[in-house]
Amino acid sequence: MEKILTKKALPQWLIKLNAYQIYAPVKKENHWSYEALDKPESIRLDHLNTIQSPKMIIFPQREVFFEFHNAEGNTLVMKEPASESSATVIFGVRPCDAAGVTHQDKVFDGHFKDLYYWKRRNQTILVGLACNTPPSPHCFCLSVGGSPHSTAGFDILMTELEDSYYVESFSKKGDTLISLAGDIFSTPKENDKKDKEKAHSDSEKKLKRHIKDLETVPPKLKDMFDSPLWEEESLSCIQCGICTYLCPTCHCFDINDEKDSSSPLSGKRVRTWDNCQFPDFTMHSSGHNPRPDRASRLRQRIMHKFNYFVTNYKAYQCTGCGRCIDKCPVGIDIIEVLEKVRDYGK
Amino acid sequence: MENNHYIPKVARIINIKNEVEGARAIKTFRTQFAGDDGFTHACGQSAMLSVLGKGESMISISSSPIEAEYLQFSVLKTGRVTSALHEMKVGDMIGIRGPYGNGFPIDKWTGKNLIFIGGGIGLAPIWSVLQTALGKKSDYGNLTLIYGSRTSKDLVFKEELRGIKQEMAVHLSVDNEEDRWEEYVGFVPNNLLDKNPSPENAVAITCGPPIMIKFVIKNLQDLGFKDDQIYTTVENKMKCGIGICGRCNIGPHYVCKDGPIYSWAELKKLPQEY
Ligand SMILES: Cc1cc2nc3c(=O)[nH]c(=O)nc-3n(C[C@H](O)[C@H](O)[C@H](O)COP(=O)(O)OP(=O)(O)OC[C@H]3O[C@@H](n4cnc5c(N)ncnc54)[C@H](O)[C@@H]3O)c2cc1C
Numbered sequence: 001m002e003k004i005l006t007k008k009a010l011p012q013w014l015i016k017l018n019a020y021q022i023y024a025p026v027k028k029e030n031h032w033s034y035e036a037l038d039k040p041e042s043i044r045l046d047h048l049n050t051i052q053s054p055k056m057i058i059f060p061q062r063e064v065f066f067e068f069h070n071a072e073g074n075t076l077v078m079k080e081p082a083s084e085s086s087a088t089v090i091f092g093v094r095p096c097d098a099a100g101v102t103h104q105d106k107v108f109d110g111h112f113k114d115l116y117y118w119k120r121r122n123q124t125i126l127v128g129l130a131c132n133t134p135p136s137p138h139c140f141c142l143s144v145g146g147s148p149h150s151t152a153g154f155d156i157l158m159t160e161l162e163d164s165y166y167v168e169s170f171s172k173k174g175d176t177l178i179s180l181a182g183d184i185f186s187t188p189k190e191n192d193k194k195d196k197e198k199a200h201s202d203s204e205k206k207l208k209r210h211i212k213d214l215e216t217v218p219p220k221l222k223d224m225f226d227s228p229l230w231e232e233e234s235l236s237c238i239q240c241g242i243c244t245y246l247c248p249t250c251h252c253f254d255i256n257d258e259k260d261s262s263s264p265l266s267g268k269r270v271r272t273w274d275n276c277q278f279p280d281f282t283m284h285s286s287g288h289n290p291r292p293d294r295a296s297r298l299r300q301r302i303m304h305k306f307n308y309f310v311t312n313y314k315a316y317q318c319t320g321c322g323r324c325i326d327k328c329p330v331g332i333d334i335i336e337v338l339e340k341v342r343d344y345g346k
Numbered sequence: 347m348e349n350n351h352y353i354p355k356v357a358r359i360i361n362i363k364n365e366v367e368g369a370r371a372i373k374t375f376r377t378q379f380a381g382d383d384g385f386t387h388a389c390g391q392s393a394m395l396s397v398l399g400k401g402e403s404m405i406s407i408s409s410s411p412i413e414a415e416y417l418q419f420s421v422l423k424t425g426r427v428t429s430a431l432h433e434m435k436v437g438d439m440i441g442i443r444g445p446y447g448n449g450f451p452i453d454k455w456t457g458k459n460l461i462f463i464g465g466g467i468g469l470a471p472i473w474s475v476l477q478t479a480l481g482k483k484s485d486y487g488n489l490t491l492i493y494g495s496r497t498s499k500d501l502v503f504k505e506e507l508r509g510i511k512q513e514m515a516v517h518l519s520v521d522n523e524e525d526r527w528e529e530y531v532g533f534v535p536n537n538l539l540d541k542n543p544s545p546e547n548a549v550a551i552t553c554g555p556p557i558m559i560k561f562v563i564k565n566l567q568d569l570g571f572k573d574d575q576i577y578t579t580v581e582n583k584m585k586c587g588i589g590i591c592g593r594c595n596i597g598p599h600y601v602c603k604d605g606p607i608y609s610w611a612e613l614k615k616l617p618q619e620y
Pocket residue numbers: 283284285286392401402403404405406407420421422423424425426427428429447467470471580581582583584585606
């Protein structure tokens with residue numbers, strides 16, 4: 001389904017979606033972040049990339065698996081918390097972040113399905129915004145199989161035109177969102193379509209960063225396990241974990257118990273994001289650590305994204321959003337690391 | 347309804363045996379599911395044991411699937427969860443989820459001579475397959491166990507070892523001389539060379555500390571064992587147990603679901619430090 005929505009009418013559309021929980025980018029002091037949108041008229045889609053991707057909504061940083069307590073007669077009771085999630089629409093999602101969701105889908109849909117993830121994922125509708133100008137100077141989606149107007153993962157993709165949005169729906173869920181406010185949409189004219197296509201092709205030219213010949217990196221990495229490169233590139237890392245926490249594709253987590261009371265026993269088992277850049281991520285209780293230093297942990301981050309994930313899922317586990325480059329406090333730049341891998345020994 | 351893999355099933359501890367005392371204590375627990383929602387396992391699989399309020403630990407199921415009435419786990423006391431397990435008493439409730447991992451390919455081993463080589467707590471993961479082989483002895487050739495630990499006090503399943511001596515070859519060892527120790531003195535890999543098992547129609551299964559495994563494999567190769575005749579288990583820190591939390595990988599493999607049992611032919615293709 002393809003429609004035109006005037007910019008002025010955007011809040012009216014949102015009003016019609018009042019049965020949904022709506023998230024949209026909200027401007028904070030010095031960044032943008034996804035927030036639950038209370039007032040439809042406050043919606044703005046002129047955002048730079050949000051500090052966190054919508055990963056934080058579908059796969060929250062902390063979530064309760066179950067509550068437990070000791071009951072009468074020395075029995076244990078474990079109960080899933082009542083579901084609080086409802087049908088959710090996330091507005092203004094960038095194509096790289098939607099691609100990130102599709103990568104997470106692969107992981108949480110393996111041999112064992114993660115029901116907590118899928119409960120929210122199945123209720124989430126992704127409404128995207130094509131990037132007519134790259135929202136970050138470090139965007140490199142084109143190099144990793146994406147594009148500023150990629151439709152992967154979207155129910156709807158909007159492209160900003162002069163006074164309107166070109167709205168394309170790719171799913172039943174997307175069609176439903178449009179039909180809920182049917183009368184405010186109009187049918188695109190031939191020149192709308194042309195404008196949209198021009199916006200798309202122009203946007204590709206505006207990307208500043210690229211990795212040439214990235215396809216040579218995965219096979220090359222196979223023989224670089226013991227390379228001194230990892231040591232050299234990781235020397236400045238302070239192991240803050242920002243790169244992986246902010247990554248729209250990183251999915252590693254920890255599971256821990258939070259005790260509310262010891263006697264009688266009660267508490268919760270919770271999942272929280274975890275991070276391969278931390279030493280205790282792989283540390284055995286004996287103290288042995290198969291990844292004992294920064295070099296082995298940077299290697300894991302790069303190998304996972306550009307070798308193991310490619311082996312397992314035929315895709316790079318990176319969508320080119322540029323967050324890890326933007327936010328690394330010591331300036332470790334994944335593009336530069338990949339270029340060094342590519343050129344290593346040449 | 348689809349299965350929620352993260353919620354354990356409730357099980358009761360029905361028996362506890364002290365195997366090893368002291369700083370590196372080992373206890374063997376037998377458990378029974380409280381409800382009728384339990385599971386059956388294959389030899390070499392593990393389960394996530396929960397002490398609620400403390401957390402979870404991956405522990406090998408050391409009982410044979412033939413013993414359907416209970417599950418058995420031998421646990422080395424080392425950290426938060428395993429110490430809490432050691433505090434528990436018969437009748438206490440724990441959580442169990444699983445079974446996880448690939449298990450030993452015992453169907454491929456019919457008619458073969460099986461040589462089990464273990465060190466310390468490493469006997470636990472191979473105990474289920476050893477028991478299964480003993481239970482169906484006519485399906486296999488000769489059965490041999492080469493097992494050792496630092497001192498005779500650190501050997502697990504002491505009683506059971508005495509029992510199975512009637513049925514199969516058992517060669518024990520301790521690292522240093524001890525009073526009244528009549529068997530081999532020295533490291534397990536050396537005892538292996540000393541006993542010199544033939545690779546002819548044989549499979550070797552080894553589990554123990556990484557350094558022991560390394561030398562056992564080397565010595566097996568020296569004895570003429572081919573890479574696909576050698577099986578071992580890999581231990582990595584685990585949380586989810588189902589290939590999602592991203593923690594336990596060696597290369598593209600998640601040990602929790604693709605392992606933990608590998609033939610040396612498979613394992614040597616993977617990175618040696620992870
Ligand atoms: C496939 C497999 C089979 C195992 N079988 C046995 C067995 O039969 N008997 C036995 O005594 N031990 C076994 N272990 C090791 C056992 O899982 C750890 O010793 C145990 O988890 C330590 O937990 P803790 O809470 O006491 O230690 P802590 O140091 O407090 O660990 C905290 C948490 O980290 C994780 N963790 C830490 N070390 C390990 C580790 N080495 N392996 C896996 N997870 C770890 C666990 O989730 C643990 O709860 C096995 C490990 C694996 C991977």
